[in-house]
Amino acid sequence: MSRLHQILVKPLDTEKAFGGQKAGKFTFQVKNDASKIEVKDAVEKYYGVKIKSVRTVKILPKTKKVGRGREIQKRSPAKKAIVTTVGAKSIDVNKINI
Numbered sequence: 326m327s328r329l330h331q332i333l334v335k336p337l338d339t340e341k342a343f344g345g346q347k348a349g350k351f352t353f354q355v356k357n358d359a360s361k362i363e364v365k366d367a368v369e370k371y372y373g374v375k376i377k378s379v380r381t382v383k384i385l386p387k388t389k390k391v392g393r394g395r396e397i398q399k400r401s402p403a404k405k406a407i408v409t410t411v412g413a414k415s416i417d418v419n420k421i422n423i
Contacts, residue, residue: 329370359404
């Protein structure tokens with residue numbers, strides 16, 4: 326399996342992500358070590374659209390107290406990519422065109 330198959334983890338389903346889809350902006354969770362060029366190539370390959378720009382954001386791990394002993398747990402860090410298509414073309418993020 327090539328590296329390109331492992332870049333996109335999942336599409337993000339949040340209110341802010343849905344609001345950007347009308348403007349041609351789609352949000353994906355990607356691997357922590359993925360570069361913008363790799364994300365662009367993966368989206369172009371899987372969804373068959375031209376990409377105008379890619380912006381990436383690192384999501385820092387959050388800590389929370391859990392249980393009766395108030396044990397501290399840390400979430401794992403993540404990375405998300407906001408991909409803008411050329412001409413605000415729509416993508417069906419649940420369907421992959423290979």
